[in-house]
Amino acid sequence: EVANGGHRDLPFLLSFKAYNPSNVTALETWVGPDPCSGSWLGVRCSRGRVAGVFLDDASLVGSVAPLLGLTQIRVLAVRRNSLSGPLPPLDNSTSPRLRHLLVSHNNLSGGLNLSLPSLVTLRAEQNGFHGGLLALRLPMVKRFNVSSNELVGEIPSSLSGFPSSSFGSNVDLCGKPLPRCMHAYNAVEDGASNATTGVAQSPTAATNTASGSPSSSSNGRFSQLGLTALVATGIGNAVLIAISLAISVAMFIYMRRKLRPSKDDSKSSAALCFEEEDKIRSGEDKCQKSGALVCFDGGEELRLESLFKASAEVLGKGVSGSTYKAVLEDGIVAAVKRLSALQFPGRSKAFDRHMRLVGRLRHRHVVSLRGYCNSNGERLLVYDYLPNGSLQSLLQGNGMCAQK
């Protein structure tokens, strides 16, 4: 890919770098003609082209747009920076391989105009995006969050299966899963009442106009025309009720199917770790052979391949296994606990169930589990790495043990 004119992805990376001051640590390593040389921090390549940029928490500023000029990019993770300006409109022609777009906690603005058939993750929360969501066409999206922006308007039905937390704290978003849109509500109500009026009242009105007299007789009996109008009203109402019931039942069945966890769901969460796209080489670890790294929220960038290539240092050993500090090639630092096979024999499904529960726990006093691997007797748990050392070393460092 380093042809006469230089590496094809180089101009995009350098123009992104140019927005940033020279003291941004991650970008200091972005020197030389080949971003795939292995020395560019946060840049991951596949077949000689830039396939991932992993620069969370890197104090970045400026526009993210140049990075979206990388035509082979699959993962862009630039969370918790100070990036600004709009996201360019993206579609299959600009970003045919983009699967994970993680731009949350920045100062990005402008509209969200993304038509990406392969996008699996969109994390855009805590920015200044405005406008509506109608220009989002993401049929494959499995993880989605646009909360805490300045978005307005109706949530498209294609996104209404996500929880309200994916949409909260915006200026004026409405529709499922948030409260109904008022204008849509009125339109429906008006439409329904007009329809009712149309069916129930027209015959009577027609009768009134035709006969030029009240539809019921003055002595309290219904005229024949009045009776016809009543029957028409009844039939009209019955038809409306039947249609509403059919729609409700169809919606109920659809939502049940959609919410039911399927085998495909676990496949897709494993896919979030990009294993399905990476060739799994024989002779490597058991977990890697199966490509079975399951990731949770915040662990989208984890890949078993880089986990096994990571430099590791033993942090400690407990009853259930050893814990390592792993520094991944992307610059990600994780704590990996390798469970002893003796401590956890068998019961693979129960273990999976347990891990999926633990993986959903998020609390500031609980270390987040970002992913795990459970395959062929190998069980690895990947946590955030906490850099302040062990409680024991803290106590000793402060002389608290001695005082005691």
Ligand SMILES: Nc1ncnc2c1ncn2[C@@H]1O[C@H](COP(=O)(O)OP(=O)(O)OP(=O)(O)O)[C@@H](O)[C@H]1O
């Ligand atoms: N997420 C983490 N970040 C940084 N260091 C960690 C992390 N998790 C564990 N450690 C370090 O690794 C050491 C060993 O952790 P480990 O969980 O294996 O111990 P343990 O709780 O005694 O284990 P067990 O529950 O198996 O008995 C800890 O004392 C701590 O210093």
